[in-house]
Amino acid sequence: MSKIFAVANQKGGVGKTTTCVNLAASLVANKRQVLLIDLDPQGNATMGSGVDKNDLEVSGYDVLVQGLPAERAIVPTASGFDLIPGNGDLSAAEVELLSLEGRESRLRQTLCGVADRYDHVIIDCPPSLNMLTVNALCAAQGVLIPMQCEYYALEGLSALIDTITQIQQAANPDLKIEGILRTMYDPRSSLTTEVSMQLQEYFGERLYRTCIPRNVRLAEAPSFGKPALEHDRHSKGAIAYLALACEITRRQSDHSPNKGRPMAEVV
Template sequence: MNKIFAVANQKGGVGKTTTCVNLAASLVASRQRVLLIDLDPQGNATMGSGIDKSELQLSVYDVLTSEMDPRKAIVATESGYDVLPANGDLSAAEVELLDMDARETRLRGAIDRIGDDYDYVVVDCPPSLNMLTVNALCAANGVLIPMQCEYYALEGLSALINTINQIQQVANPDLKIEGILRTMYDPRNSLTNDVSEQLTEYFGDRLYSTCIPRNVRLAEAPSFGKPALTYDRQSKGAIAYLALAGEMTRRHAANSRPAVAEAS
């Protein structure tokens, strides 16, 4: 079974798109087949993967609104992962989906058609709760939540968890929190450490041990249309996302391992 992650946080500026692009590249480096779905009308994950959103003939908009075969819109990247790209057209889909049948499960239907082609599907959600985010949460089997260790981030996290619980009850009972990822992490900051301790206490092993540091190379890479791993493999940001990919794949390998019966 492939892993479908919605990378979501209703608070903007937490490194959500950075996480999607760099996690996709790092999972490929771990020999996984990866599809990145850009579900944000800003198209930042598309551009950050080296795809010019202004030249797209087909995009995730067409897949959602006309139920087109996703393979027609998927673009391969130099970093080894595929992208179902987005541009400003996707803003119209937020409104158009409201009048469509199965509006919450359009993305799920698209992924079902191509799921066997990939080991991991990573969905970059917009920084708001709208029909696009609902589609991502209905399609996913896990939510990866990037967040900064600051006070207001905790408030946003609470709202997102409530949303996840509602989706579980109404549309996707298999949905769970895959993990909490601390981004822009600076251990010299006392507030960072305080919030980190609260996250550890509340989420336990759902909090990734990997932390993503503030890193200049990580911030520069999108302007070159590359993940940090392609832009500067030795940068602290690239190394951190490689560590995250390793932590994720080890978790999944452990969870999928059959239980050993005790000797009688």
């Protein structure tokens, strides 16, 4: 059965797209079938996967707004995962979706025909809580939240959790926080240590043990249209995402219950 993740954080620059591309490649390295969906109008996940966002015949816009079957928008990547690409057309989708019937569930409906082909479906959300993000949350079973260990990140996390709770109650009762991923991690910082302790207290086992370090190779890889695993498989960033992929697949196989405080208590 396919596991659908929305990778979301309304705060930009937290490594959300980096996580999507590198996690997809790392899951493929673990012999998993993966579909990556780029719902960000910036199209960075598309470019980072080696696909030119400016030369697309169809994109996520056609799937969400025009009702194109998802399978017709899927393109293979050199990294071994499939991609539904995105570009600036998705900016128009944010507005046009508002007037469409079933606007919150259009992605969920179109994924029904293809999701079972994959072990994992990863949705890269835009850095805002708009209709594109709502579609991703309605389609997903779990939310993976990348975040830096800094004060303002905790404030933004509360708003995202409120949105997740609202989606649970109104449209997708199966939605849950799959995990919190610490990115750009610097263990030498006292603030990093303090925020990590708070996250551990609130989220328990929902906090991934894997931390993604600041890493030059990880930052370089998108300019080559490659995941870090292909750019430099021995880099600390590539190794960290391989560890994350193993942690995610192990959690799924163990079916271990998430622990920590209920989301409503995390403020």
